[in-house]
Amino acid sequence: xxxxxxxxxxxxxxxxxxxxxxxxxxxxxxxxxxxxxxxxxxxxxxxxxxxxxxxxxxxxxxxxxxxxxxxxxxxxxxxxxxxxxxxxxxxxxxxxxxxxxxxxxxxxxxxxxxxxxxxxxxxxxxxxxxxxxxxxxxxxxxxxxxxxxxxxxxxxxxxxxxxxxxxxxxxxxxxxxxxxxxxxxxxxxxxxxxxxxxxxxxxxxxxxxxxxxxxxxxxxxxxxxxxxxxxxxxxxxxxxxxxxxxxxxxxxxxxxxxxxxxxxxxxxxxxxxxxxxxxxxxxxxxxx
Amino acid sequence: xxxxxxxxxxxxxxxxxxxxxxxxxxxxxxxxxxxxxxxxxxxxxxxxxxxxxxxxxxxxxxxxxxxxxxxxxxxxxxxxxxxxxxxxxxxxxxxxxxxxxxxxxxxxxxxxxxxxxxxxxxxxxxxxxxxxxxxxxxxxxxxxxxxxxxxxxxxxxxxxxxxxxxxxxxxxxxxxxxxxxxxxxxxxxxxxxxxxxxxxxxxxxxxxxxxxxxxxxxxxxxxxxxxxxxxxxxxxxxxxxxxxxxxxxxxxxxxxxxxxxxxxxxxxxxxxxxxx
Amino acid sequence: xxxxxxxxxxxxxxxxxxxxxxxxxxxxxxxxxxxxxxxxxxxxxxxxxxxxxxxxxxxxxxxxxxxxxxxxxxxxxxxxxxxxxxxxxxxxxxxxxxxxxxxxxxxxxxxxxxxxxxxxxxxxxxxxxxxxxxxxxxxxxxxxxxxxxxxxxxxxxxxxxxxxxxxxxxxxxxxxxxxxxxxxxxxxxxxxxxxxxxxxxxxxxxxxxxxxxxxxxxxxxxxxxxxxxxxxxxxxxxxxxxxxxxxxxxxxxxxxxxxxxxxxxxxxxxxxxxxxxxxxxxxxxxxxxxxxxxxxxxxxxxxxxxxxxxxxxxxxxxxxxxxxxxxxxxxxxxxxxxxxxxxxxxxxxxxxxxxxxxxxxxxxxxxxxxxxxxxxxxxxxxxxxxxxxxxxxxxxxxxxxxxxxxxxxxxxxxxxxxxxxxxxxxxxxxxxxxx
Numbered sequence: 001x002x003x004x005x006x007x008x009x010x011x012x013x014x015x016x017x018x019x020x021x022x023x024x025x026x027x028x029x030x031x032x033x034x035x036x037x038x039x040x041x042x043x044x045x046x047x048x049x050x051x052x053x054x055x056x057x058x059x060x061x062x063x064x065x066x067x068x069x070x071x072x073x074x075x076x077x078x079x080x081x082x083x084x085x086x087x088x089x090x091x092x093x094x095x096x097x098x099x100x101x102x103x104x105x106x107x108x109x110x111x112x113x114x115x116x117x118x119x120x121x122x123x124x125x126x127x128x129x130x131x132x133x134x135x136x137x138x139x140x141x142x143x144x145x146x147x148x149x150x151x152x153x154x155x156x157x158x159x160x161x162x163x164x165x166x167x168x169x170x171x172x173x174x175x176x177x178x179x180x181x182x183x184x185x186x187x188x189x190x191x192x193x194x195x196x197x198x199x200x201x202x203x204x205x206x207x208x209x210x211x212x213x214x215x216x217x218x219x220x221x222x223x224x225x226x227x228x229x230x231x232x233x234x235x236x237x238x239x240x241x242x243x244x245x246x247x248x249x250x251x252x253x254x255x256x257x258x259x260x261x262x263x264x265x266x267x268x269x270x271x272x273x274x275x276x277x278x279x280x281x282x283x284x285x286x287x288x
Numbered sequence: 289x290x291x292x293x294x295x296x297x298x299x300x301x302x303x304x305x306x307x308x309x310x311x312x313x314x315x316x317x318x319x320x321x322x323x324x325x326x327x328x329x330x331x332x333x334x335x336x337x338x339x340x341x342x343x344x345x346x347x348x349x350x351x352x353x354x355x356x357x358x359x360x361x362x363x364x365x366x367x368x369x370x371x372x373x374x375x376x377x378x379x380x381x382x383x384x385x386x387x388x389x390x391x392x393x394x395x396x397x398x399x400x401x402x403x404x405x406x407x408x409x410x411x412x413x414x415x416x417x418x419x420x421x422x423x424x425x426x427x428x429x430x431x432x433x434x435x436x437x438x439x440x441x442x443x444x445x446x447x448x449x450x451x452x453x454x455x456x457x458x459x460x461x462x463x464x465x466x467x468x469x470x471x472x473x474x475x476x477x478x479x480x481x482x483x484x485x486x487x488x489x490x491x492x493x494x495x496x497x498x499x500x501x502x503x504x505x506x507x508x509x510x511x512x513x514x515x516x517x518x519x520x521x522x523x524x525x526x527x528x529x530x531x532x533x534x535x536x537x538x539x540x541x542x543x544x545x546x547x548x549x550x551x552x553x554x555x556x557x558x559x560x561x562x563x564x
Numbered sequence: 565x566x567x568x569x570x571x572x573x574x575x576x577x578x579x580x581x582x583x584x585x586x587x588x589x590x591x592x593x594x595x596x597x598x599x600x601x602x603x604x605x606x607x608x609x610x611x612x613x614x615x616x617x618x619x620x621x622x623x624x625x626x627x628x629x630x631x632x633x634x635x636x637x638x639x640x641x642x643x644x645x646x647x648x649x650x651x652x653x654x655x656x657x658x659x660x661x662x663x664x665x666x667x668x669x670x671x672x673x674x675x676x677x678x679x680x681x682x683x684x685x686x687x688x689x690x691x692x693x694x695x696x697x698x699x700x701x702x703x704x705x706x707x708x709x710x711x712x713x714x715x716x717x718x719x720x721x722x723x724x725x726x727x728x729x730x731x732x733x734x735x736x737x738x739x740x741x742x743x744x745x746x747x748x749x750x751x752x753x754x755x756x757x758x759x760x761x762x763x764x765x766x767x768x769x770x771x772x773x774x775x776x777x778x779x780x781x782x783x784x785x786x787x788x789x790x791x792x793x794x795x796x797x798x799x800x801x802x803x804x805x806x807x808x809x810x811x812x813x814x815x816x817x818x819x820x821x822x823x824x825x826x827x828x829x830x831x832x833x834x835x836x837x838x839x840x841x842x843x844x845x846x847x848x849x850x851x852x853x854x855x856x857x858x859x860x861x862x863x864x865x866x867x868x869x870x871x872x873x874x875x876x877x878x879x880x881x882x883x884x885x886x887x888x889x890x891x892x893x894x895x896x897x898x899x900x901x902x903x904x905x906x907x908x909x910x911x912x913x914x915x916x917x918x919x920x921x922x923x924x925x926x927x928x929x930x931x932x933x934x935x936x937x938x939x940x941x942x943x944x945x946x947x948x949x950x951x952x953x954x955x956x957x958x959x960x961x962x963x964x965x966x967x968x969x970x971x972x973x974x975x976x977x978x979x980x981x982x983x984x985x986x987x988x989x990x991x992x993x994x995x996x997x998x999x
Binding site: 006007009010011013014016017018020021024025027028029031032035090093094096097098099100101102103104105106107108109110111112113114115116117118119121122123125126127132134137140141164167168217220221222224225227228232243244245247248251252257260261263264265267268271272274275279 | 406
């Protein structure tokens, strides 16, 4: 086991990363806290004095607050559901032997390389535009009225765009996990005549649980703070104003730094609740 | 892969897999195709797929308007620099966590990950002030640091999971031979860790390359990477699909190519080392 | 107080660093609109005259640009030496002493030549704080061929009633021709610019003299009802995502019968290179409702120099170049008279070559001159600005309200709900701002 000597060495080795991250977290956080108790309006001369918890009260009582929490949860939940379900299906498909596995795998990973701004721009203009978008052409070809995706089905559209970006990630993790599944075990089950559904339910899915947890953990971290996709497409209209976006509007559009900072503190609290919740599950699963 | 399958089944699977693959890839393919069309063809109804007059005009227009290479160079510096810095800081930390674990290791790891959940928007104003104070606005150094910090938790976590796969017995054996801590790292661990480090590097280059919040808000002209380049092509006046496509293709091509050439490592990297 | 000092120190540091790094490089933040892109392409002319000055361009989409420059000026970031801002920002920023006065531009710049309506909006306490790059009002652009087919004739100064009749007559949804295209995309500079200007003609206003929001007024209800009826029955699909650029593209493709929007669009829709309907576009003044105010706005994109820049002289030289008569001539020479930046100088509208090349010139000038930022609506208001309210909070409020109206256009809520929400959130924000 580790000696005293290696323990202190280990601590020393961890120090830079820990100190850096601590500073990265604490310095802006302290400043955000400081601002959140202030009436701070840069366009009106900046610091207008302490206001206690006024910003906090105002932020939650504003009519936009709860809808924004709801929108955040719908988007995160929707993307997680889609990527996990389709990720599992896709992973099982790609696990089968077929011709051109390498190329198909490249095609499937590709969306992950596309920067969010680009993918949002491309989807918004070239696919979802109700006049010139490809979907509109397709709809008209079948005699249907084009849908204006980003206003009539705004949340769905955003979930679709984000899911497209993250499906490759989910698929790959799940594929790697499936490939490690003992094929003998599967064959044995097949011999026993277990129907494929039950094989999936009792052997494949339990085996994937750890991988699914990882997918959920990592994606949640990134999804809670999605910004570019909304900024580029709807700018928060049509019920797509997430908590992140609401804060952005407060700080940058209204230039109310105090109010926005209070919102930031709420967002940090929300993120931490989600984090604790997730880590409970993941923490257990990671030891396995 | 020892499972026997009938050719019929294999053919069906092939068909299904290719269909799904092409469907997922289609938006990118469509963007690339559109970038070679004229603006009028880009919106023609019905859409033209392959049979149009291929033109490079959009690329020359985009290049003329914005100096692509400068943005590209900044992207390379920022993505590369932040990854290298991150690796330098993260390798020792991950090594310590993996080989000298204590009861707090997991807490520290999870805490590190949780810093990634802080909403960037909430701390933009403070960060801006800090950057002004330190004279870091629109500098590559400042942005490299930020990107490094943003991705550091992921780097540490990935490296940790890779390092943990390295069997401890090898270390014990080395120690028996009287290897020092330094020897352990340089001669025993590093060679075994290289594949994991390579995957980590790749994944982080991609994450840093695509980061669009800090890169857009903390740069102006000198340090602006490709994310800023794209921001000047979104909804300008008049028809712009073809130009937007060309700019998009230019922005994603380098990373797409890098990703494809290093697919094997990347697939491993994409799984964050957490799944075997 | 700690922060203020720290900020001063920081600025000092930034100045020193900046100065060391860039002897005479000026960084210009601008919008990706056609005229600005053209300016970027013509800078060789400037650098030849001023070989010691180098230009760095930061060209961004309008929303990103606005967010970047506001953030930078408000926190004294000093990243830009020249900023492209609008008539909304100029008076607010000038009052905060954030801009460099341009009163000392040389005689040959001829500031007297700037259109009074525009110049007044950029002047605070007698000091000119920004130089207009191009100015605009709004007007009706319509398809003469479709009007003829419909057997109608567009008056010089139509009413909303007439616009509705004409829209009905021109709409042919099977052939993707929509009677009217209007802005629907949420944003204070997008749908709210249009709606606020429109509401003026119906006698509505944002605030009464006690700064109480007025969305609960009859006049706003009429405005919104008319707007929604026009758009739902005769507008293009998905209009709630259409801003200026989307509508421009629709009009150029021949999909709009009428389009009420910025006068600068006139040169784009009559340009045969981009527009399929270039030779059949007519112009009329923005509609009214018989109450004495028309629904045209007043806007200018201007170049301003942030106070505290380390290259003030070089920045001034550039601003002067880009907004000079000489630049106009340069564009005329390179791209033709129809493409010169409009709406800033009296002399341009006295130039016969321009008047010949630009059939829309007269209407543009009339529209600009008809706009009155100090008395925008029928009733008295405590603010200035035609399609905006020149207070710092407006950008935020305008966008939030715009999102409600955009949702109403998308059919996600009724006009009453949208007005109610707009009223509530405006009251909230105004209270938060201390009114």
